[in-house]
Amino acid sequence: MPKRRGFFRTPKARFLFWLAVVGLLAVFALAAPLFIRHDPLEVNLLQVTKAPSKEYIMGTDYIGRCIFCRLVKGASRSIFAACAVVAITFVIGTAIGCLCGYIGGAFDTVVMRFVDAVQAFPSMVFTISVAAMLGSGLLNCIIAMTAVGWTGYARLARSQVLTLKEKTFVSAARISGMSRTAILFKTILPNSLTPLVVSASMHVGSAILGFSGLSFLGLGTAPPFPEWGNMLNDGKATLQTAPWTVIFPGLAILIVVMIMGMFGDSINELLNLKKNVEQ
Amino acid sequence: MRLMEAKNLDISFFSGKAERIVHAVNDVSFYLEEGEFLGLVGESGCGKSTIARILSGLIKPDGGQILYDGKEYSYPFSRQIYKTVQMIFQMPRDSFDPRRTIGSCITDIQVNFGGNRDQAREKTVQYLERTGLGREFVKKYPHQMSGGECQRAAIARAIAVQPKILICDEITSALDVSVQAQIVELLQELKEEMGLSVLFISHDLALVQGLCDRILVMHDGVIVEEGKSGDVLHNPQNDYTKLLISSVLEI
Numbered sequence: 334m335p336k337r338r339g340f341f342r343t344p345k346a347r348f349l350f351w352l353a354v355v356g357l358l359a360v361f362a363l364a365a366p367l368f369i370r371h372d373p374l375e376v377n378l379l380q381v382t383k384a385p386s387k388e389y390i391m392g393t394d395y396i397g398r399c400i401f402c403r404l405v406k407g408a409s410r411s412i413f414a415a416c417a418v419v420a421i422t423f424v425i426g427t428a429i430g431c432l433c434g435y436i437g438g439a440f441d442t443v444v445m446r447f448v449d450a451v452q453a454f455p456s457m458v459f460t461i462s463v464a465a466m467l468g469s470g471l472l473n474c475i476i477a478m479t480a481v482g483w484t485g486y487a488r489l490a491r492s493q494v495l496t497l498k499e500k501t502f503v504s505a506a507r508i509s510g511m512s513r514t515a516i517l518f519k520t521i522l523p524n525s526l527t528p529l530v531v532s533a534s535m536h537v538g539s540a541i542l543g544f545s546g547l548s549f550l551g552l553g554t555a556p557p558f559p560e561w562g563n564m565l566n567d568g569k570a571t572l573q574t575a576p577w578t579v580i581f582p583g584l585a586i587l588i589v590v591m592i593m594g595m596f597g598d599s600i601n602e603l604l605n606l607k608k609n610v611e612q
Numbered sequence: 613m614r615l616m617e618a619k620n621l622d623i624s625f626f627s628g629k630a631e632r633i634v635h636a637v638n639d640v641s642f643y644l645e646e647g648e649f650l651g652l653v654g655e656s657g658c659g660k661s662t663i664a665r666i667l668s669g670l671i672k673p674d675g676g677q678i679l680y681d682g683k684e685y686s687y688p689f690s691r692q693i694y695k696t697v698q699m700i701f702q703m704p705r706d707s708f709d710p711r712r713t714i715g716s717c718i719t720d721i722q723v724n725f726g727g728n729r730d731q732a733r734e735k736t737v738q739y740l741e742r743t744g745l746g747r748e749f750v751k752k753y754p755h756q757m758s759g760g761e762c763q764r765a766a767i768a769r770a771i772a773v774q775p776k777i778l779i780c781d782e783i784t785s786a787l788d789v790s791v792q793a794q795i796v797e798l799l800q801e802l803k804e805e806m807g808l809s810v811l812f813i814s815h816d817l818a819l820v821q822g823l824c825d826r827i828l829v830m831h832d833g834v835i836v837e838e839g840k841s842g843d844v845l846h847n848p849q850n851d852y853t854k855l856l857i858s859s860v861l862e863i
Contacts, residue, residue, distance in 0.1 A: 500706065501701050501702075501703055501706040501707045502706060502707055502708055502709045502710070504665075504668075504670050504701070504707075505699075505701065505707045505708070505766075505769075506709070507669075507670065508668055508670075508694050508698060508699050509694070509717070509720060509721040509724060509769065510691050510694050510695075510721060510724035510725050510773075511720070511724060512691070520709055523711050524709070524710065524711060
């Protein structure tokens with residue numbers, strides 16, 4: 334690989350850079366209410382589908398709401414819902430996967446066949462049907478995405494545990510008088526986390542995308558509350574006459590998903606580097 | 613007195629590669645006297661390591677009995693047995709958790725058997741120093757150490773609970789010859805000092821005959837010959853033992 338110059342030279346620097354970008358994004362999303370000039374819910378029929386201007390820097394939508402204000406207000410919803418989904422699926426999936434790998438036997442078989450069944454459906458279709466069944470709403474969306482998302486972590490965690498279980502240092506831990514529970518928590522779990530963390534960091538981007546998708550379909554945040562997916566939906570009628578109604582929310586999704594992807598990549602690089610040094 | 617006795621151990625594995633059942637250990641019985649240095653030799657794949665894993669309770673035999681101090685233990689072993697029996701593995705670096713320091717591993721084993729953590733920390737340094745490693749190794753990770761250093765640390769960990777029996781499974785085979793000699797010497801010293809009984813498993817007949825009081829020769833899961841170190845070497849009864857000895861002499 335060609336050597337990179339400057340600040341991006343080391344994986345650690347790249348990681349810190351993307352961490353800072355993600356941090357800024359989070360601050361931006363949290364501080365949103367402080368610097369928006371219009372109420373994101375305010376309907377102004379005199380200012381319908383106005384092009385971007387000084388007053389409305391990203392224009393207005395089909396009932397005259399400020400797109401910029403809706404965008405920043407919606408950011409916290411999209412990003413934090415995605416993070417919540419990732420955090421919950423990560424914990425549940427890892428816990429179930431670890432137990433399956435460690436206990437094995439009938440428990441493992443039953444749970445893994447269930448995982449197979451869940452994974453046999455196309456995930457988006459399955460999420461949509463669960464969300465539709467529960468009804469629209471932020472919480473229901475999180476539940477639906479969690480119900481489908483944990484299986485990936487479970488499978489990964491299980492395979493990690495199965496490999497680690499056979500390692501000499503696990504046998505050594507047993508001979509050192511550690512109990513079965515202590516071996517799982519002190520020895521196997523810390524050694525299996527790296528790929529799980531990497532996969533979680535990669536998952537954030539796709540969770541944002543999935544979440545916007547659900548909102549686009551009307552299953553996520555209910556109107557009039559802003560969310561990037563339902564903003565796209567609002568804008569699709571005016572796509573040709575007022576393209577800014579979809580361009581800006583679309584760009585926001587694109588940029589945030591990209592940032593999350595880069596952040597995930599940098600974590601991957603950092604952790605794999607550590608692994609290489611260890612070996 | 614017989615510290616450890618194995619009676620009619622038997623275990624088979626299904627080998628996916630060969631698509632057949634491998635009878636790894638076939639009706640094996642032997643014993644370990646107190647203070648004895650017992651060698652177990654045989655070619656790779658003859659079932660030596662399987663015996664080590666059965667004796668240390670890591671795998672369950674299909675049949676047979678294991679007695680420590682005349683008391684029978686069945687799988688899974690109670691953890692208290694590891695106060696009496698400790699094991700050292702073939703791959704020194706693999707036998708330590710890559711995410712933990714050597715010091716914390718050696719301290720933990722003492723705490724697991726009822727030691728006070730602060731005292732255990734002090735003793736950890738003593739055990740490391742006894743095996744020829746300095747104080748600075750307490751904070752080292754396995755990947756920062758050489759194979760020989762890791763094996764010394766593994767010995768330090770094993771003796772930290774003052775066991776009576778030490779099972780050494782090919783502990784020198786991953787090390788180069790000069791380090792091998794140092795490790796074996798250390799083992800001999802510790803055996804005298806602590807009154808250990810050692811089951812020394814190796815494929816290296818030359819090494820075993822210089823070290824052990826008594827030798828067991830294993831071939832295809834069966835013990836084919838047993839006797840005093842000198843007797844086995846100079847007057848082998850079994851054809852396989854003869855072959856093994858002649859192959860060493862040729863080299």
